[in-house]
Amino acid sequence: MSQPDPVSLPFTAFTDVAALSARRSTRWRPGLAAHQGLALHNEVFASTRESAGCAAALALALDDARCLPREAGDEAQDRRSVLWVQTREAARRVGRPYRAGLPQTLQGRVIHVLAEKAEDALFALEEGLRCRDLAFVLGEIAGNPKALDFTASRRLTLASERHGVPLFLVRLDAARDLSSARMRWEVASAPSPAPHWNQRAPGTPRWRAELFRARAHAPGEWVLGEEQGGLMARKPDEETGEAAANWAAGLRLRHPLRRA
Amino acid sequence: MSPQEAGSSRSRRILSIWLPALAIDRWRVMADEHSRVLDRGPLVLIADTAHGPRIEAVNRAGAAAGAHKGMMLADARTLCPEIATAPSDPAGDLGFLETLAIWAQRWGPWSALDPPDGLLVDVTAVAHLFGGENRLLADVQQAFAQRQLAVRTAIAPTAGAAWALAHHGRDGAIVEGAEAIERALSDLPVAALRLDQDVVTVLRRLGLKRLGEIATLGRDAIQRRFRNRKSPAANPLVRLDQLLGRVPEPLLPVVPQQVPLVQRRLLEPIRHRQLLDTVVTDLAGDMARELEGRGQGARRLELGLWRVDGEVVVRRLELAAATRDPAHIVRLFAARLDDVDAGFGIEMLRLRASWAEPLALAQDDIETAAETHGTSLAACIDRLTVRLGAQAVTRPVPFASHIPERAQCWQPPLEPEASSQGQLAFHARPLKLLDSPESIAVLYATPDGYPQRFRWRGQVHEVARVEGPERIAPEWWRERGGARLRDYYRIEDEAGRRYWIYRLGIIGDGRGGPPDWYLHGLCA
Numbered sequence: 115m116s117q118p119d120p121v122s123l124p125f126t127a128f129t130d131v132a133a134l135s136a137r138r139s140t141r142w143r144p145g146l147a148a149h150q151g152l153a154l155h156n157e158v159f160a161s162t163r164e165s166a167g168c169a170a171a172l173a174l175a176l177d178d179a180r181c182l183p184r185e186a187g188d189e190a191q192d193r194r195s196v197l198w199v200q201t202r203e204a205a206r207r208v209g210r211p212y213r214a215g216l217p218q219t220l221q222g223r224v225i226h227v228l229a230e231k232a233e234d235a236l237f238a239l240e241e242g243l244r245c246r247d248l249a250f251v252l253g254e255i256a257g258n259p260k261a262l263d264f265t266a267s268r269r270l271t272l273a274s275e276r277h278g279v280p281l282f283l284v285r286l287d288a289a290r291d292l293s294s295a296r297m298r299w300e301v302a303s304a305p306s307p308a309p310h311w312n313q314r315a316p317g318t319p320r321w322r323a324e325l326f327r328a329r330a331h332a333p334g335e336w337v338l339g340e341e342q343g344g345l346m347a348r349k350p351d352e353e354t355g356e357a358a359a360n361w362a363a364g365l366r367l368r369h370p371l372r373r374a
Numbered sequence: 375m376s377p378q379e380a381g382s383s384r385s386r387r388i389l390s391i392w393l394p395a396l397a398i399d400r401w402r403v404m405a406d407e408h409s410r411v412l413d414r415g416p417l418v419l420i421a422d423t424a425h426g427p428r429i430e431a432v433n434r435a436g437a438a439a440g441a442h443k444g445m446m447l448a449d450a451r452t453l454c455p456e457i458a459t460a461p462s463d464p465a466g467d468l469g470f471l472e473t474l475a476i477w478a479q480r481w482g483p484w485s486a487l488d489p490p491d492g493l494l495v496d497v498t499a500v501a502h503l504f505g506g507e508n509r510l511l512a513d514v515q516q517a518f519a520q521r522q523l524a525v526r527t528a529i530a531p532t533a534g535a536a537w538a539l540a541h542h543g544r545d546g547a548i549v550e551g552a553e554a555i556e557r558a559l560s561d562l563p564v565a566a567l568r569l570d571q572d573v574v575t576v577l578r579r580l581g582l583k584r585l586g587e588i589a590t591l592g593r594d595a596i597q598r599r600f601r602n603r604k605s606p607a608a609n610p611l612v613r614l615d616q617l618l619g620r621v622p623e624p625l626l627p628v629v630p631q632q633v634p635l636v637q638r639r640l641l642e643p644i645r646h647r648q649l650l651d652t653v654v655t656d657l658a659g660d661m662a663r664e665l666e667g668r669g670q671g672a673r674r675l676e677l678g679l680w681r682v683d684g685e686v687v688v689r690r691l692e693l694a695a696a697t698r699d700p701a702h703i704v705r706l707f708a709a710r711l712d713d714v715d716a717g718f719g720i721e722m723l724r725l726r727a728s729w730a731e732p733l734a735l736a737q738d739d740i741e742t743a744a745e746t747h748g749t750s751l752a753a754c755i756d757r758l759t760v761r762l763g764a765q766a767v768t769r770p771v772p773f774a775s776h777i778p779e780r781a782q783c784w785q786p787p788l789e790p791e792a793s794s795q796g797q798l799a800f801h802a803r804p805l806k807l808l809d810s811p812e813s814i815a816v817l818y819a820t821p822d823g824y825p826q827r828f829r830w831r832g833q834v835h836e837v838a839r840v841e842g843p844e845r846i847a848p849e850w851w852r853e854r855g856g857a858r859l860r861d862y863y864r865i866e867d868e869a870g871r872r873y874w875i876y877r878l879g880i881i882g883d884g885r886g887g888p889p890d891w892y893l894h895g896l897c898a
Contacts, residue, residue: 197754214778227758234766
């Protein structure tokens with residue numbers, strides 16, 4: 115099937131079709147929470163040699179919070195706390211959150227829980243999901259502990275969906291086991307763009323994120339980064355210059371569905 | 375009447391009560407008939423020290439025999455071999471003094487402790503209730519005489535003057551007006567200033583024995599010699615000003631507090647968990663009513679279980695925020711009661727809120743929907759703390775330090791955050807900080823070139839981008855002289871992984887050999 119050239123179409127038709135197809139597209143894109151609601155249970159697989167998993171999870175969580183339509187009674191600025199649960203093993207491997215390095219909007223809102231075992235961490239995650247005063251819950255669990263089986267994962271999903279608190283569970287050095295998470299990501303660092311003033315310095319962080327399992331979306335791969343106060347996602351192959359039509363994107367590039 | 379005198383008559387009136395023989399009097403009151411016989415002869419109360427027993431208090435016969443406070447018992451025995459001894463109890467004396475302080479509030483709205491053996495009562499504008507200050511003092515004397523406690527009393531406009539008159543002046547002195555204070559105090563010894571012993575010694579060596587003599591010397595001369603302005607007990611001028619009311623002297627009043635307490639005595643000892651839970655539920659309900667009546671919420675709860683065989687099991691609970699929700703209390707205690715050994719049975723339970731904070735009355739039934747609407751943050755933290763321990767649930771807060779790992783400390787999650795300096799925008803900090811910096815092997819151009827390649831946890835990273843160094847000097851006021859500076863670099867490797875590494879020291883700083891490199895944090 116040949117793609118129509120967007121320039122040749124009449125302008126109004128182009129915008130209508132683009133808007134319509136963008137809305138009906140099942141592909142994930144930043145800011146999707148505005149239309150489809152929060153993705154409540156997310157898993158982010160990452161390596162312990164970098165903190166890309168946590169950083170991407172925070173970026174996704176903040177993007178969801180930003181895009182969620184504000185209701186009349188809500189405060190102008192979200193001041194709710196964030197529960198950050200780590201097992202001791204995870205804290206040993208990738209360190210503990212450092213307040214001065216957190217995103218600006220999260221500084222002073224983090225409550226840190228250090229759990230000795232994975233069971234304790236799961237308990238803390240579930241208690242956090244039941245709490246109505248939390249913006250979201252972030253968990254870091256290293257490896258594939260026996261306690262985190264499909265049943266435990268299902269418990270987390272149910273608690274999260276019942277109380278509407280999003281969960282971002284970072285799985286460090288873990289195999290893709292069975293899980294009932296709504297969205298499952300595999301995240302690694304990507305080279306950052308050179309800053310304008312110092313070409314040799316590391317720039318704003320970028321992550322290569324693969325959505326390998328999602329209930330409502332087709333899998334895909336993106337380069338994520340934060341730009342102008344919002345989350346940006348690009349195709350890894352079209353890094354330079356955004357392609358004209360998002361509306362035909364669903365037809366191209368279908369990855370074979372990988373089994374977890 | 376001149377305006378100044380009119381002002382002074384409306385000034386504060388402080389009653390100082392000194393119990394010169396508090397320890398002995400208390401021992402006499404507490405002692406039984408059998409040991410009270412000892413009091414007829416010389417008797418001393420002793421405390422054990424590293425050099426043997428030392429005398430803490432002496433009765434009249436003992437003082438006549440030559441023993442005095444601070445003497446070693448062995449020395450006293452050489453003077454008077456038949457001297458009798460009893461152990462002293464300073465903690466008990468202090469507790470007794472506290473109860474006396476509350477009791478002494480019958481003469482004034484508030485009272486303060488004056489350890490080790492005195493009390494201060496504010497009797498401003500209350501003397502007319504007793505028919506004048508003379509009658510008030512007579513009432514005090516009579517009340518203490520009934521309790522068989524020897525006292526000396528004085529009333530003066532300031533606490534310092536009242537103390538000085540009670541200890542060193544005429545018993546029952548009443549002083550009013552600024553000139554009268556100076557007149558009344560000029561004959562007292564310098565020890566009446568409540569100074570440390572070494573300061574009194576210095577004053578005596580200077581030839582100053584009476585308070586009146588200090589005024590003759592001139593303030594400048596004394597000020598030059600006693601420069602310590604922080605501790606009033608080391609500076610005669612501050613004490614003199616306090617005594618004359620020129621400098622305020624804050625006093626800490628004793629406020630009696632009733633701890634909310636509920637208990638259940640059981641007809642039949644219970645041995646089963648189910649019954650125990652029922653009783654705890656009842657207690658929590660009682661406690662909630664008790665706290666609600668006071669408009670308070672519990673922050674710390676202590677549950678005591680009295681067993682038939684004489685053991686008492688205590689379970690303590692700390693809450694993140696004041697609460698009086700019985701269901702919440704029961705749920706938290708349920709986790710703590712798992713390891714209770716009931717033995718032959720539990721016959722009494724007592725629940726005590728040893729720390730309570732004001733909590734406004736709230737609309738009822740708003741928490742029944744916790745299952746559907748979720749729990750509050752305080753309840754969530756309580757549950758986490760009870761299972762994981764208080765150390766496990768914390769919040770990072772900034773701390774005034776340059777060293778990155780010290781610049782953040784952890785505190786309980788709902789405590790208010792101390793104010794701190796804002797962070798500098800050009801200080802790029804990592805998202806995660808390792809618990810302890812990990813040693814890495816780095817290839818770099820000595821002495822202070824950029825890192826080019828490093829090995830961390832068994833893998834080699836090629837450095838693609840570098841920013842730095844950000845030099846952080848050791849905190850010389852805290853660390854040892856040999857501590858080395860740190861040069862922090864923010865780096866990105868060929869795969870885009872971003873780290874925060876530092877070089878400890880620099881070649882030629884004279885503080886050790888070639889510098890080591892450490893990986894300290896992982897950037898976003």
